[in-house]
Amino acid sequence: MSCPICGEKSDPKFRPFCSKRCADIDLGRWMSGKYAIPSDDPEDIEEAVEEIERQMSKPH
Template sequence: MSCPICSGDTDPKFRPFCSKRCADVDLSKWLSGSYALPSEDEDEALEALEEMERLVDQDRPH
């Protein structure tokens, strides 16, 4: 089995990754939404847009 990030040999300590670095890269992709699947559901799309707008409004100074 090879590391899904860099294709190197896996280390049993970090399996399925080869190192902590590759495990952290994978975690970062999950947290940033890089692994998200697109949705065809219009309600989910509207909810996501509303949530993004709410988050942007929170960051704006009053």
């Protein structure tokens, strides 16, 4: 199995990652919201649209 972050061979100690560094990168992506689980809940969709509208209305 290869590391999903860098593609190197995974280490059983950090599986499925090859190192603590790649595991930490993955955790950081989850915590920052880069990864997300899609939802079909209409309330979630409305909130997402509202957030996009807020972001687009901010001055640069």
